[in-house]
Amino acid sequence: MSEDTRAIDVWTLPEQGVAELASRMGGTALLSSTERERHDRLRRPASRRRFLGGRLLSRLALSIRAELPPDTWQFALTRTGRPEPRPDHGLRFNLSHTDGLIVCVVTQGRACGVDVERVPFDPDKTRFVSAYFDTADRSGPYRSAVSDLDPTNRWVLTEAYLKGLGVGLADGPAGVHFRRTGAGRFSVTDHRRPATAAGWQLQLLRPYPNHLIAVATEGGGTLRHRSPAWGRQTTPPMPHLPRKEDLPCPSTPR
Incomplete structure (x- = not known):
């Protein structure tokens, strides 16, 4: 298995960064009609914000890994309610969010799971x-x-x-x-x-003082902690979807 195939991309997005990500990726316009309906049914602003942030972060993470534009990705729900990309382009992903942080893990050809919790527990x-x-x-x-x-x-x-x-x-x-x-x-x-x-x-992982992340992967691998990094280049708004080279570049914190 190649180094890139074994890589486990763990993307984190602080909740306060959702508005910036949405402005650069087209916001709810990038979601499917089903996703928009689910988003709009959520009553609490924080719930809508985390839902949108998770859907956008997953598209960004998958797009960077597969070198495909964000509008490539459509999702189908499994019987347990887990979204899976269709077509999957050989990738698997999983999302988790809690108060203050959204996390997405992406692997190639292997199952994965992620959970994030705000700590310490009350x-x-x-x-x-x-x-x-x-x-x-x-x-x-x-x-x-x-x-x-x-x-x-x-x-x-x-x-x-x-x-x-x-x-x-x-x-x-x-x-x-x-x-x-x-x-x-x-x-x-x-x-x-x-x-x-x-x-x-x-x-x-404990990338932030008040958040604990667990990543589970079939076969293990090497973690790459990434997050959206905003440079001077601006992602074009919808309906002109961003090309790969226009996407926010991933950063790997040291």
């Missing part, structure tokens, strides 16, 4: 997460010893892994455990899907 969420895992660990056919992993880390790792599989938290964390293999790196044991889990690797 007391209510801390209690919920602890109770959630306690129930999973002590009941059912996959009963096991309580994990020694920090509940916050375990939560984002579990979300990213299950999203990568395309099942989500509704499938539950029972039988899913993580083992640290290096700095911020983890393997996974999944008693429901042992053969599948053996091929997955996970990484934790």
